[in-house]
Amino acid sequence: MKADRSRPQRGRPPTLRDVAAYADVSMMTVSNVINERTARVSEQTRVRILAAIDKLGYRPQRSARGLRMQREYAIGLTIVRPDRRFLDDPYVTEVAAGMSNRLAAAGYGLMVNGVTDVDGLKALLTHASNVDGLAVMASGPRPGREEVYRLLERLHHPLAIIQDDMAGLADTCCFIQDDETGARMITEQVIAAGARTLLFAAPDHLWPAVERREAGVRAAARRRAKVMRIGCNEADFQGSIATILAAFERRGVPDAVVGANDQIGIAAIHAAMQRGLVVPDDLMVTGFNAFPFRQFSGPLISSMRSPAYALGEAAAVGLLSRIDGEGFETTKQVLPVVPAEGVTIRMCRETL
Amino acid sequence: MKADRSRPQRGRPPTLRDVAAYADVSMMTVSNVINERTARVSEQTRVRILAAIDKLGYRPQRSARGLRMQREYAIGLTIVRPDRRFLDDPYVTEVAAGMSNRLAAAGYGLMVNGVTDVDGLKALLTHASNVDGLAVMASGPRPGREEVYRLLERLHHPLAIIQDDMAGLADTCCFIQDDETGARMITEQVIAAGARTLLFAAPDHLWPAVERREAGVRAAARRRAKVMRIGCNEADFQGSIATILAAFERRGVPDAVVGANDQIGIAAIHAAMQRGLVVPDDLMVTGFNAFPFRQFSGPLISSMRSPAYALGEAAAVGLLSRIDGEGFETTKQVLPVVPAEGVTIRMCRETL
DNA sequence: CTGAAAGCGCTAACAC
DNA sequence: GTGTTAGCGCTTTCAG
Numbered sequence: 001m002k003a004d005r006s007r008p009q010r011g012r013p014p015t016l017r018d019v020a021a022y023a024d025v026s027m028m029t030v031s032n033v034i035n036e037r038t039a040r041v042s043e044q045t046r047v048r049i050l051a052a053i054d055k056l057g058y059r060p061q062r063s064a065r066g067l068r069m070q071r072e073y074a075i076g077l078t079i080v081r082p083d084r085r086f087l088d089d090p091y092v093t094e095v096a097a098g099m100s101n102r103l104a105a106a107g108y109g110l111m112v113n114g115v116t117d118v119d120g121l122k123a124l125l126t127h128a129s130n131v132d133g134l135a136v137m138a139s140g141p142r143p144g145r146e147e148v149y150r151l152l153e154r155l156h157h158p159l160a161i162i163q164d165d166m167a168g169l170a171d172t173c174c175f176i177q178d179d180e181t182g183a184r185m186i187t188e189q190v191i192a193a194g195a196r197t198l199l200f201a202a203p204d205h206l207w208p209a210v211e212r213r214e215a216g217v218r219a220a221a222r223r224r225a226k227v228m229r230i231g232c233n234e235a236d237f238q239g240s241i242a243t244i245l246a247a248f249e250r251r252g253v254p255d256a257v258v259g260a261n262d263q264i265g266i267a268a269i270h271a272a273m274q275r276g277l278v279v280p281d282d283l284m285v286t287g288f289n290a291f292p293f294r295q296f297s298g299p300l301i302s303s304m305r306s307p308a309y310a311l312g313e314a315a316a317v318g319l320l321s322r323i324d325g326e327g328f329e330t331t332k333q334v335l336p337v338v339p340a341e342g343v344t345i346r347m348c349r350e351t352l
Numbered sequence: 353m354k355a356d357r358s359r360p361q362r363g364r365p366p367t368l369r370d371v372a373a374y375a376d377v378s379m380m381t382v383s384n385v386i387n388e389r390t391a392r393v394s395e396q397t398r399v400r401i402l403a404a405i406d407k408l409g410y411r412p413q414r415s416a417r418g419l420r421m422q423r424e425y426a427i428g429l430t431i432v433r434p435d436r437r438f439l440d441d442p443y444v445t446e447v448a449a450g451m452s453n454r455l456a457a458a459g460y461g462l463m464v465n466g467v468t469d470v471d472g473l474k475a476l477l478t479h480a481s482n483v484d485g486l487a488v489m490a491s492g493p494r495p496g497r498e499e500v501y502r503l504l505e506r507l508h509h510p511l512a513i514i515q516d517d518m519a520g521l522a523d524t525c526c527f528i529q530d531d532e533t534g535a536r537m538i539t540e541q542v543i544a545a546g547a548r549t550l551l552f553a554a555p556d557h558l559w560p561a562v563e564r565r566e567a568g569v570r571a572a573a574r575r576r577a578k579v580m581r582i583g584c585n586e587a588d589f590q591g592s593i594a595t596i597l598a599a600f601e602r603r604g605v606p607d608a609v610v611g612a613n614d615q616i617g618i619a620a621i622h623a624a625m626q627r628g629l630v631v632p633d634d635l636m637v638t639g640f641n642a643f644p645f646r647q648f649s650g651p652l653i654s655s656m657r658s659p660a661y662a663l664g665e666a667a668a669v670g671l672l673s674r675i676d677g678e679g680f681e682t683t684k685q686v687l688p689v690v691p692a693e694g695v696t697i698r699m700c701r702e703t704l
Numbered sequence: 705c706t707g708a709a710a711g712c713g714c715t716a717a718c719a720c
Numbered sequence: 721g722t723g724t725t726a727g728c729g730c731t732t733t734c735a736g
C-alpha cells in the first residue's frame with residue numbers, strides 16, 4: 001500500500017501527502033522540514049525528506065497554506081494614474097523594485113495593479129485578489145486621493161501610502177520623502193546664485209509630492225524672490241516645451257525655472273535652447289528626483305536625489321512587521337532627500 | 353440562532369457563511385451570486401445578497417477559492433538582470449503594465465520578482481509563492497538564459513518567455529518582437545543615406561533581443577557596408593560615452609553609430625557632441641525601441657518603435673488561455689516593429 | 705431555485 | 721522525534 005500512496009496521481013502536482021508517503025514519514029514531519037522547525041526533526045529524516053521533495057518536484061501550495069494560516073502571502077501595490085502604462089514613471093518603478101525585493105526575502109509576493117481613476121479602483125477591488133496589505137501611490141487632486149484612500153481603508157488591511165501625507169486613516173502609515181526641505185534647499189541655491197524671478201513648472205496632473213515641493217520653493221523664495229507657476233502636460237514632452245516657451249513669451253524669461261521633477265526641468269532646458277538661451281548663464285534650471293534618465297539630456301540638470309527605492313523597502317518592512325505584530329509603529333515615515341550634482345545652476349556668489 | 357451566525361466574529365473578516373446567514377440563504381446561493389451564475393438565483397435574492405455583501409464588507413478569500421479550484425489566481429513575472437533595481441528598464445515596465453492590466457481584467461494578479469542571476473532564481477524558487485503561470489525576461493549570455501528557462505520549465509506550469517527565441521521547452525511559448533527585421537530596416541535607411549562604415553554599439557550585458565538586432569544590422573550591411581562592434585556598460589551612461597569616444601579614437605569616426613537601443617544611441621549622440629561632430633551631418637545615429645525618454649535628448653534619435661506593451665498583453669492572454677485550455681496554440685508569437693521618426697539619419701539620397 | 709455534504713492541501717494542538 | 725485529528729473558506733455534486 002505504500003506504493004499506492006507514494007505515486008502522485010498523474011496530472012496533479014505532488015502534495016505534502018505524496019512526499020510523506022514517498023519518504024515514509026507523516027505529513028507533519030514533512031511540514032516541519034519545510035518550515036525549518038529543525039529542532040523537531042532528526043537530521044537523517046530531514047535529508048531523506050529533502051531528497052523526496054527534490055525527487056518529486058514538490059512545491060508547497062500557497063493557497064492551502066494561506067487558507068490554514070489566514071494569510072495570502074501577498075502585498076498589493078496599486079498605482080492611481082491616468083496613464084494605463086502605469087509603470088512608466090521611474091518613481092513608481094523604484095518603489096516597486098524596493099518593495100518586491102524586500103517582500104521576496106520574506107516569502108511574500110508583490111502584486112502590482114494600475115488604475116486610471118477612482119472608478120477603475122472600484123472595479124479592481126471587486127475582482128482583484130486578496131492581499132495581506134496594500135501600498136498605494138495616487139496622483140491627482142487631493143479630494144480624489146482622499147476618496148481612494150478611504151476606499152482602501154474599508155478593506156481592513158494594513159495600508160501604506162507612498163508619497164502622500166494623509167492623516168486620520170485607520171491602520172495606515174505614510175511613507176514620504178522630505179520634498180519640502182529638498183525643494184527649499186535647491187531653491188535657496190538658485191536664489192543664492194542670484195535668481196530673483198522663479199518659474200515653478202509643475203505637471204498639471206498633480207502628484208502629492210509636487211504640492212510639498214511647491215511649498216518648499218515658496219518658503220525659500222519668501223521675501224527674496226518672486227515665484228510664478230505653470231502647469232505642463234507631463235505626458236506630452238513637446239507640449240511641455242511649448243507651454244514653457246509660451247510662459248517665457250507672456251511673462252518674460254525668469255532667472256530660473258524650478259521644475260517639479262527632472263522631466264519638466266529637462267523640458268525647460270529644451271525650451272531655453274530653442275530660444276537661444278544658454279543654461280545656466282542666461283537661465284538656471286533645476287529638477288527633482290535625479291533618476292538615471294536625467295543624464296540623457298545635456299547639460300546635466302541640477303537636481304535632488306530621491307530615496308524612492310529605499311521608500312519602497314521601508315514600506316515593505318513596515319507592512320510586514322505590521323502583519324506580524326500589532327500595529328504600525330508610527331503613522332508616518334520620512335526619508336531625506338539629498339542634492340544631486342548638475343550644471344544648470346550657476347556657481348553661488350559666495351562660492352565665486 | 354440566526355443572530356448568532358449573522359454576526360461575524362470580531363477580528364475575523366466576514367466569510368461566505370456570514371453573508372449567507374445575514375441574508376438568510378445558503379452559502380451556495382451566495383457563491384452563485386458572487387460568481388455571476390445569475391440563472392440560478394432570483395433577482396430578488398440576488399439584490400438582497402449583494403446588499404449583505406456590501407453591508408458586511410465581504411470579500412472572497414483567494415486562498416480558499418484557490419485551494420478548492422486548484423488555482424492561485426496569480427501569474428509571475430520574473431526578471432533576470434544584474435541590477436537589483438530590476439524595473440528601471442522601460443522595456444520591462446511596458447511588458448509588466450501590459451500583463452498586469454490584462455490579467456487584472458481576468459481576476460488574476462501579477463507578481464513581479466527580480467533576481468540578479470541564476471543563484472538568485474534558485475533562491476527565489478525555494479521561497480516564492482506559487483503561481484499558475486510564469487513570464488520571464490532574462491538577460492545575459494545564452495547558456496545562462498537556457499539554465500534559467502530549464503529551471504522554470506521544471507516547475508511544471510505554463511511559461512511565457514519574453515523577447516527570447518528559445519525552442520524545445522515544454523509548455524512554453526516565446527513572445528518576441530521582430531528585432532531582426534526592425535534592425536535591418538533602420539540599418540538600410542542609414543546605408544541608403546550613404547553610410548559605409550557602421551559601428552554597432554551594444555550593451556555588454558546582453559539581452560537576447562540585441563543578438564537579433566545585430567543579426568539584422570549585419571544582414572542589411574552585407575556587401576554594402578562594414579560593421580564594427582563595441583560593448584558598453586549600459587548601467588554607466590558616462591562610461592558608455594567614454595567607450596564610444598575611445599572607439600572613435602582607435603578606429604576612426606564611422607559614418608553611423610547603430611545603437612542596440614536608444615540609451616546607447618543617445619550616448620553616441622553625446623559622444624559626437626563632445627567631439628564637435630554634428631549629428632546627422634558628420635555622423636548618423638540610430639537607436640531602438642522609442643520609449644518616451646528618448647525625447648529628453650536632443651536631437652531626437654531615429655529609432656524603431658517597440659510593441660513592448662502589446663507583447664505583455666499577448667503574454668497575459670496566451671498564459672490565461674493556456675491555463676483555461678489545453679495547451680499553447682503556438683510555440684512562438686512575433687510582433688512587428690515599426691519606424692519611429694527622428695532626425696539623426698540624413699535624408700535618403702533617393703529622397704533628396 | 706436552494707440546501708447538505710464532502711474535500712481541496714496544509715498546519716496548530718495535542719497525543720504518543 | 722513522530723503521528724493523529726480537526727478545520728481554515730470555498731465550490732462541486734447531487735438531492736430536494
